[in-house]
Amino acid sequence: MKTSTLVIRTPEGIVFSQRLAGPVSRFAAWFIDQLLIQIILLFMGLLLSLLGIFTSGIALAFTVIGWFVVGIGYGIFFEWSWRGQTIGKKLFRLRVVDVAGMRLQFNQIVVRNLLRFVDELPFLYFVGGVACWVSPKCQRLGDLAANTVVVRTPKVVEPDLDQLLAGKYNSLRQYPHLVARLRQNASPTEASIALQTLLRRDEFEPLARVEIFNDLAVHFRAKVDFPPEATDGVADEQYLRNVVDVLYRTRVENGVEALKALCDES
Amino acid sequence: MIVDLQRFIANERPFWIELEKLLNHLEAEPDAEMSLQQLQLFHHLYERTASSLAKITTFSSEPETRQYLENVVGRAYSEIHETRDRQRKFYPIEWVFHTLPRTFRKHVGAFYLSVAITIAGCLFGGGAIALDPDSKPILMPFPHLMQDPAKRVAEEERSNGDRLKGMKTTFSAELMTHNIKISILTLALGMTWGFGTILMLFYNGVILGAVAVDYIHAGETKFLLGWLMPHGVIEIPSILIAGQAGLMLAMAIIGRGSRLPLPARLRAISQDVVTLIFGVAMLLVWAGFVEAFLSQYHEPVIPYEAKIAFGCVELILLCLFLSMSGRRKGKPEEGDQ
Numbered sequence: 204m205k206t207s208t209l210v211i212r213t214p215e216g217i218v219f220s221q222r223l224a225g226p227v228s229r230f231a232a233w234f235i236d237q238l239l240i241q242i243i244l245l246f247m248g249l250l251l252s253l254l255g256i257f258t259s260g261i262a263l264a265f266t267v268i269g270w271f272v273v274g275i276g277y278g279i280f281f282e283w284s285w286r287g288q289t290i291g292k293k294l295f296r297l298r299v300v301d302v303a304g305m306r307l308q309f310n311q312i313v314v315r316n317l318l319r320f321v322d323e324l325p326f327l328y329f330v331g332g333v334a335c336w337v338s339p340k341c342q343r344l345g346d347l348a349a350n351t352v353v354v355r356t357p358k359v360v361e362p363d364l365d366q367l368l369a370g371k372y373n374s375l376r377q378y379p380h381l382v383a384r385l386r387q388n389a390s391p392t393e394a395s396i397a398l399q400t401l402l403r404r405d406e407f408e409p410l411a412r413v414e415i416f417n418d419l420a421v422h423f424r425a426k427v428d429f430p431p432e433a434t435d436g437v438a439d440e441q442y443l444r445n446v447v448d449v450l451y452r453t454r455v456e457n458g459v460e461a462l463k464a465l466c467d468e469s
Numbered sequence: 470m471i472v473d474l475q476r477f478i479a480n481e482r483p484f485w486i487e488l489e490k491l492l493n494h495l496e497a498e499p500d501a502e503m504s505l506q507q508l509q510l511f512h513h514l515y516e517r518t519a520s521s522l523a524k525i526t527t528f529s530s531e532p533e534t535r536q537y538l539e540n541v542v543g544r545a546y547s548e549i550h551e552t553r554d555r556q557r558k559f560y561p562i563e564w565v566f567h568t569l570p571r572t573f574r575k576h577v578g579a580f581y582l583s584v585a586i587t588i589a590g591c592l593f594g595g596g597a598i599a600l601d602p603d604s605k606p607i608l609m610p611f612p613h614l615m616q617d618p619a620k621r622v623a624e625e626e627r628s629n630g631d632r633l634k635g636m637k638t639t640f641s642a643e644l645m646t647h648n649i650k651i652s653i654l655t656l657a658l659g660m661t662w663g664f665g666t667i668l669m670l671f672y673n674g675v676i677l678g679a680v681a682v683d684y685i686h687a688g689e690t691k692f693l694l695g696w697l698m699p700h701g702v703i704e705i706p707s708i709l710i711a712g713q714a715g716l717m718l719a720m721a722i723i724g725r726g727s728r729l730p731l732p733a734r735l736r737a738i739s740q741d742v743v744t745l746i747f748g749v750a751m752l753l754v755w756a757g758f759v760e761a762f763l764s765q766y767h768e769p770v771i772p773y774e775a776k777i778a779f780g781c782v783e784l785i786l787l788c789l790f791l792s793m794s795g796r797r798k799g800k801p802e803e804g805d806q
Contacts, residue, residue: 213546213550215516217519217523217546219539219542259635265642267646270646271646271650275653302732304546306547306548308739309743310739310740314743317656317657319657320650320654321654347660348660348735350735
């Protein structure tokens with residue numbers, strides 16, 4: 204079955220998931236890498252042409268070997284040095300990982316790069332593209348042989364909460380114990396739906412906007428029962444703003460600061 | 470259940486950092502060995518961090534912390550549950566004289582199969598030329614092989630000057646890169662359940678057999694041996710070893726007689742396939758030099774006997790290297806019957 208996510212379940216019951224990269228983003232990364240290879244070869248050619256002034260035979264031989272080594276070695280060198288990334292993959296936030304979540308080994312990198320010889324047949328990675336399209340984990344033949352997959356590592360973008368929630372009094376904050384309970388009860392998906400609804404509020408038809416905010420407000424009101432003083436007279440849209448505020452702002456103030464400190468220390 | 474996120478992170482952070490430090494150390498020094506106390510600490514830190522991840526996953530608004538913990542736990546998981554050999558430092562001498570020949574012998578069955586396919590190709594190509602000499606343009610459509618062997622030998626022996634003057638290094642580099650590319654393709658085509666590898670080996674055999682019969686038929690056996698042996702005794706076995714690696718890949722994909730799933734079968738041979746193909750590249754570099762600097766020179770420049778003797782010495786050394794190098798006295802090897 205085709206899937207867009209690589210799920211790894213450890214014997215301890217911990218589950219990781221990583222988003223698999225599709226053929227288009229992989230092709231784009233490959234295209235960037237090919238451009239870079241051409242640039243490297245161009246510079247190499249210029250340097251060797253200087254050597255050619257003295258001995259043209261050796262310069263030409265180095266050019267032939269250089270084309271071959273750079274063509275094959277580029278992917279192996281960068282994927283090994285940068286833990287599964289080339290420059291193209293870095294730009295598109297892609298990474299080669301072991302299919303079972305194990306350490307990526309040198310021989311896996313070599314196998315997946317050498318098998319490009321089949322994947323690129325008959326032109327422009329047709330075989331690899333078809334294999335990627337048919338494979339459940341979007342693997343080309345080289346990935347299948349090496350037990351690797353290419354995953355996406357998207358950057359988590361901070362929502363612009365200041366612009367969204369500026370200058371409004373939040374009645375829910377008067378009840379920190381209930382706020383804490385709301386944060387425990389709301390799942391990451393629910394929090395994300397609430398945030399996205401607020402961010403896209405102007406794209407809705409007026410009636411649909413009233414309806415969707417009503418549905419979400421009812422949903423979140425059912426999660427934690429705040430006293431009437433905190434919710435009476437608060438419109439559904441404002442209630443949802445308050446919910447997003449306590450869910451996300453606490454993170455911005457506490458969690459991210461703590462995480463930044465963590466990153467600084469490590 | 471986390472009540473106070475800030476306090477939770479503050480309390481747990483030292484454990485995450487400690488685990489990350491240990492991981493950095495393990496990844497930077499793969500040969501380092503841990504004491505029992507360190508192992509216990511490592512396992513404790515892994516479990517504690519995994520538990521933090523499990524808790525924070527249920528938290529609605531912590532994507533960054535979750536990503537950080539997933540990364541650390543993922544790395545620790547791969548260190549603890551990895552069953553393959555650790556990546557050791559590379560020792561070139563040990564690799565050439567121990568790892569490579571032992572790997573070759575471990576999968577020698579695939580090599581014999583590779584030889585059998587090539588011999589079948591040789592018989593087909595040789596038989597076709599013997600029975601129907603007009604099939605030459607179809608079997609070996611290369612300009613330098615299309616010529617009448619007797620005429621070519623006469624031309625080669627007439628040219629006294631250095632035909633490859635100033636071009637030998639380039640010619641040698643072209644031969645090396647071309648042959649290595651063909652070898653990699655022969656290996657990679659193993660992914661087509663071996664059909665591609667078999668075709669490559671068979672076609673190589675067809676050309677070899679056709680050329681051999683063509684020259685023997687024309688009475689130029691000595692020239693043929695003098696021309697092919699110096700580089701061919703290395704080049705042909707190299708292609709056969711590439712075929713061996715391709716057939717290993719194919720056998721892992723087909724999985725006949727194995728109860729292991731496909732990823733486990735491929736994982737089991739991956740290291741050996743890489744060892745063989747690097748060995749092939751090494752042999753082909755030598756073959757490229759010999760072909761450019763020696764094989765293209767004939768009598769009267771170099772006597773055929775000398776070239777044939779050189780080829781024989783190379784072949785004996787290669788056979789000794791592949792069959793004997795890296796053997797430990799009294800210890801049977803994996804793959805020994």
